[in-house]
Amino acid sequence: MVFSDWSQWLREGNFYSYREQDVRKYFMVLFREWAHIEYTWEEDIAVNGLSGPVTIADLETTKENQIWQLVFGLLQDVYIYVHIPTDVDRHGVAKRAKQSSAFRVVGHYRMQDSWWDKPSFVTEHFLQKPEVPFIAFSCYNPRDIAFQHNYNPVKLNFYLAKCEKEEIGEVVKGEVVPAEARYSETLDKLHRRIIPHRPLTLIPVRAPAKGA
Numbered sequence: 001m002v003f004s005d006w007s008q009w010l011r012e013g014n015f016y017s018y019r020e021q022d023v024r025k026y027f028m029v030l031f032r033e034w035a036h037i038e039y040t041w042e043e044d045i046a047v048n049g050l051s052g053p054v055t056i057a058d059l060e061t062t063k064e065n066q067i068w069q070l071v072f073g074l075l076q077d078v079y080i081y082v083h084i085p086t087d088v089d090r091h092g093v094a095k096r097a098k099q100s101s102a103f104r105v106v107g108h109y110r111m112q113d114s115w116w117d118k119p120s121f122v123t124e125h126f127l128q129k130p131e132v133p134f135i136a137f138s139c140y141n142p143r144d145i146a147f148q149h150n151y152n153p154v155k156l157n158f159y160l161a162k163c164e165k166e167e168i169g170e171v172v173k174g175e176v177v178p179a180e181a182r183y184s185e186t187l188d189k190l191h192r193r194i195i196p197h198r199p200l201t202l203i204p205v206r207a208p209a210k211g212a
Contacts, residue, residue, distance in 0.1 A: 015197035041154035052138030073119035075155040079108035084134040
């Protein structure tokens with residue numbers, strides 16, 4: 001299983017941050033609990049067929065004081081595309097931001113990238129309410145056989161670290177703003193990188209397709 005690489009999982013006492021425009025927000029993980037869920041694709045997927053986007057409702061984060069770190073493995077040799085937020089195609093490049101009927105091999109995961117029984121951190125994503133409470137997926141079938149829900153379905157195998165967080169504060173255009181007075185020194189050291197923390201990417205990294 002993916003648990004063999006503990007260093008990449010968030011755990012109690014870890015600090016992390018993410019950026020929203022000109023604001024970087026800092027948090028600490030208070031508690032962590034594992035979760036595991038297997039998802040079976042509900043539609044049949046024909047040869048050269050595209051299914052989705054499908055939002056997996058069971059993966060919704062419902063509390064604003066939590067962040068969920070997830071990875072997933074695939075069963076069946078298909079192309080899986082990720083949409084997070086659910087209306088944004090992720091993992092493309094500027095000139096090929098998303099897959100199309102003429103070009104499928106962009107921004108996709110395959111079984112070789114993350115095996116069913118050994119999910120890889122290549123597939124790592126974060127869910128947090130209200131920024132990104134949902135994750136959605138599309139599936140393209142490049143094989144010469146159809147995948148049928150009741151016979152040989154496409155499946156995703158999710159492992160999650162559900163983390164309850166505590167807000168430390170934020171830095172707004174260089175100004176340190178602690179969530180509480182007791183966090184002033186900690187936030188200052190986090191900002192100056194004296195205390196290590198993990199910067200996370202929640203929203204897409206965008207670039208204009210100049211010269212496309």
